[in-house]
Amino acid sequence: MATMMKSSESLVSSVCSILIVILLVVVQNQVGVVDGQADTCSAGLANLNVCTPFVVVGQTNPPPPNAECCNALQSMNRDCLCSTLRVASRLPSQCNIPPLTCPGSVN
Numbered sequence: 001m002a003t004m005m006k007s008s009e010s011l012v013s014s015v016c017s018i019l020i021v022i023l024l025v026v027v028q029n030q031v032g033v034v035d036g037q038a039d040t041c042s043a044g045l046a047n048l049n050v051c052t053p054f055v056v057v058g059q060t061n062p063p064p065p066n067a068e069c070c071n072a073l074q075s076m077n078r079d080c081l082c083s084t085l086r087v088a089s090r091l092p093s094q095c096n097i098p099p100l101t102c103p104g105s106v107n
Contacts, residue, residue: 041080047072 051069054062065073092099 041077041084044076044080045084047075
C-alpha cells in the first residue's frame, strides 16, 4: 500500500511537471511582454521544448536535464518566464477547473 501511495505521489508530481512545460508552450502567445520582447519571449518558450524528456510522466528516476535544456532555461528572460507562469497558474480557474496543487514542488 505504501509503495502504491509513493508511486501515486510520484505520478502526480510528474504530471504537474509536464503540465508546467506544456502550459509554458501553450500560453507563450498570451504573455503580454512590452515592445519587441514578445517575439523573443515566444522563441525562448518554444526553445524549452528540449526539456520535455526530463519531465516525462511515469519516470521514477528521470535523467538530469542535458546541457541543451539547461542552456535553453538559462537563456530565458526571467520576466518572460515569470509572466508565463503567472498566466499559466490562472488558466485552471479561468477554465472552471480546481487550481493545481502539486506536491513536492521544487524551488
